[in-house]
Amino acid sequence: MSADDHAADPIRTILVPTDGSDAAGTALERALQFAEPDDATVHVLSVVDTTTNPMRFGVAEVAELDRATEELVDEIVDAYGDRDVEIRGAIRRGRPASTILAYAEENEIDLLVVGRTGRDGVADALLGSTTDRLVRQASIPVIVVPASGTVGNENREIHSRD
Template sequence: MVPTEHAGEPVRSILVATDGSDAADAALERALGLGADIDATVYVLAVVDTTDDPLRFDSGLVADLEDAKNELVEDVLEAVDRRQADVVGAVRRGRPASTIVDYASEIGADLIVVGRTGQSRTATALLGSTADRVVRTASIPVIVVPDPSTDTN
């Protein structure tokens, strides 16, 4: 294993991506718990994905999607207000995986936490997933938290 340039450095900032799914909620719980344990700032990011078919998105729909993501982040921030972790929220537009990695770089995150839905191996092999793409492209450690509703047995 080749050491990374960040090996051995303390984790001071954690980026967690959320989309409101069960897997994202599990990742958020993991990130918040870790942030509280090690006194790290937790950045909560929601991405407005308009990259699938840009022609089908008019400006009104994009604004509605962005409003929904802003509401999601605000709800998260209100819910975690009582916790011991310092939490910051953001909403960005773009392709989810690259936006997550870019935002991690922008804020100088030391760790990324993402949820992984229970996709089949075939779907993941053919299409990839946001979590898989983040793991492959991030230059910092990534924790992938499985969807708690997915039975792995």
């Protein structure tokens, strides 16, 4: 099956991973814009990553991460509850990219909308390590949204030579 076979399929479900960053917030705004015309459901997923250094987290720290993440997702759902879009919140534990992709498959997500951040290293400077993995590994379309205030091509003037 080619990518063109899905070109006309309506978007019914959109997944937006969030870590509470500005980039994730901007991605959520864009996802809501995509969802409204087609009455799509937006899933907001936050992943508690305790796999990076499992020895670093005790039971109390994991419980605190879970609580903080749950509050974050609840706040997002509440903040956008007045929109004419169904928003579902979810929290998972695991490695962010693989957990996001597993959630997308489990929930038959049609589109993944992620924020772009630039923190460390070459891949991170371009996309962010989790975003980079999602773009490379996802079997569904991925839209990468720059954080608000990011200077991109939309802000550059293009001059033609006469």
